[in-house]
Amino acid sequence: MDVFWAGALWALKIWLYLIILLIMIPSMFGFSLGISEIYMTILVKTLEWATLNIQKANSDEGTLKPSSSNGLIQRENGSMEKELEELRRSRPKPPVGGDFTLSDCFYFIRQGIESIVDDQVTQRFTSEELVSWNLLTRTNNDFQYISLKLTLVYGLGIIVRYCILAPLRITLTVIGVSWLVIGTSAVGLLPNWRIKFWLSELVHVMCYRICARGLSATIRYHNRENKPKKGGICVANHTSPIDIVILCTDGCYAMVGQVHGGLMGIIQRAMVRSCPHVWFERSEMKDRHLVTKRLKDHVNDKKKLPILIFPEGTCINNTSVMMFKKGSFEIGTTIYPVAIKYDPKFGDAFWNSSKHSMVSYLLRMMTSWALVCNVWYLPAMHQQEGEDAVQFANRVKSAIAHQGGLVDLQWDGGLKRAKVKETFKEQQQKKYSNMVVRDDSN
Amino acid sequence: MGSRASRLLREEEIEEIKKETGFSHSQITRLYSRFTSLDKGENGTLSREDFQRIPELAINPLGDRIINAFFPEGEDQVNFRGFMRTLAHFRPIEDNEKNKNPSATEPLNSRTNKLLFAFRLYDLDRDDKISRDELLQVLEKVDVEQKMSIRFLH
Numbered sequence: 001m002d003v004f005w006a007g008a009l010w011a012l013k014i015w016l017y018l019i020i021l022l023i024m025i026p027s028m029f030g031f032s033l034g035i036s037e038i039y040m041t042i043l044v045k046t047l048e049w050a051t052l053n054i055q056k057a058n059s060d061e062g063t064l065k066p067s068s069s070n071g072l073i074q075r076e077n078g079s080m081e082k083e084l085e086e087l088r089r090s091r092p093k094p095p096v097g098g099d100f101t102l103s104d105c106f107y108f109i110r111q112g113i114e115s116i117v118d119d120q121v122t123q124r125f126t127s128e129e130l131v132s133w134n135l136l137t138r139t140n141n142d143f144q145y146i147s148l149k150l151t152l153v154y155g156l157g158i159i160v161r162y163c164i165l166a167p168l169r170i171t172l173t174v175i176g177v178s179w180l181v182i183g184t185s186a187v188g189l190l191p192n193w194r195i196k197f198w199l200s201e202l203v204h205v206m207c208y209r210i211c212a213r214g215l216s217a218t219i220r221y222h223n224r225e226n227k228p229k230k231g232g233i234c235v236a237n238h239t240s241p242i243d244i245v246i247l248c249t250d251g252c253y254a255m256v257g258q259v260h261g262g263l264m265g266i267i268q269r270a271m272v273r274s275c276p277h278v279w280f281e282r283s284e285m286k287d288r289h290l291v292t293k294r295l296k297d298h299v300n301d302k303k304k305l306p307i308l309i310f311p312e313g314t315c316i317n318n319t320s321v322m323m324f325k326k327g328s329f330e331i332g333t334t335i336y337p338v339a340i341k342y343d344p345k346f347g348d349a350f351w352n353s354s355k356h357s358m359v360s361y362l363l364r365m366m367t368s369w370a371l372v373c374n375v376w377y378l379p380a381m382h383q384q385e386g387e388d389a390v391q392f393a394n395r396v397k398s399a400i401a402h403q404g405g406l407v408d409l410q411w412d413g414g415l416k417r418a419k420v421k422e423t424f425k426e427q428q429q430k431k432y433s434n435m436v437v438r439d440d441s442n
Numbered sequence: 443m444g445s446r447a448s449r450l451l452r453e454e455e456i457e458e459i460k461k462e463t464g465f466s467h468s469q470i471t472r473l474y475s476r477f478t479s480l481d482k483g484e485n486g487t488l489s490r491e492d493f494q495r496i497p498e499l500a501i502n503p504l505g506d507r508i509i510n511a512f513f514p515e516g517e518d519q520v521n522f523r524g525f526m527r528t529l530a531h532f533r534p535i536e537d538n539e540k541n542k543n544p545s546a547t548e549p550l551n552s553r554t555n556k557l558l559f560a561f562r563l564y565d566l567d568r569d570d571k572i573s574r575d576e577l578l579q580v581l582e583k584v585d586v587e588q589k590m591s592i593r594f595l596h
Contacts, residue, residue, distance in 0.1 A: 074593040112508040115498035
């Protein structure tokens, strides 16, 4: 028995040394030994081979597999006015006033049924459907047995992901987070010399890099000349908490958020020791003026890091950008928009908080193939003359959606949990009643 | 995503629905996927709350009445068969169906059944009565087939 334990301990030591040497130290200093690149190349080739095989099998069978990029239905995109005009064409128009026909209801019925079959909002709160299976159990929705080779690769994939990659990634993340806590606390002990800021940035970036390796993240940054500068606010679309890791591997930001207890609380308190972040108590968050004031103070101090904010307020599934809350756009400083787009083939990054807890989500991330994403830094934007905060927010949102290839929606991400406000329903009713009770003076 | 369906749709059920509604195999499976994603309680049926969670439907002036159309008299839950039966009214009428044997039962998406669906939305107390003359006058010339059809993709 003793020999067994001695052997296990020895194996564990070797494992740790290997990780530290081959992965942790290179990532801390920002270069790579090429191991992950080799893994990614093999992975991409395997997935392409799998896709070809599935497509071949489907065309042999003769079944046309529906492409998920098409919707379920093809919608008519006429406006309410146009469609109702068409419906009313069969009757002569009354000389004055509006019009009503029984057949008006056809327009609303069809719109209603179309939205039951396929609507723009509810689909954003569940994971994106894949065009072709990526050999993960969790995305196996409608795919049947294709061939023995494919099943073998799938089985091999399970072994590789759960027995080799997952322990590796968990070790790295644990090291990364502990280093973050220890490092930032240590730096916090130093007096406020210039070297403190430099060291604090160094510690933060190194820890996030280790965590990024812990998720096998391959991140491609575009337009780095537009990187957020001090005294500004960085806004990005929100898909999961991992967005923070992705952005912070390439720069230092001040975080904004609620004070948590437990492990998160320890991390938060450690981080705040080395450089200022903006953590709010739960009660403070309700007071919008207080929040705005604290953010303004932080931004006006030119020595403090740019603030990172996700204006959607909740996680969306990375196919669209939903309404930006106007709070951060009222502060009146430079906004640096950033677009983040994940590649769903390698792993689904969306955190469905109603379905998975944080721990379960992180484990799913660590047993995916990898995390591949593109980050675009967009040119800075300012609020223009005569533009109010809401219009400014919409302008920034469109820019991010356009760059990331995401759908630009006006709907509020809060609809994940809350009901639609009555005012929207009243707007539709008003629009229709204008057509029924039309004055010629309009 | 993969474990969202609390139970899978059996082949016999798909065949039955195909015969009753005229949807294709792939359309039925995709609509089942949609049905399960709306079914937050994961009990195989939809309640009125499940429909009201769709924002675009919630702001529709006729939203509540459309939702009612899915539920049979006095019931609060609709299963997948009922769901498909109601949606079947909106399938476009295909040419080869128009000249079918007149003694066969009328398909759910016939012109008459489409009109019956719209009629029932006006007839709130379900006593089969609204002003007859207006109805006849209006519906003589309207292209019901096109206006009450949705293009389902294959």
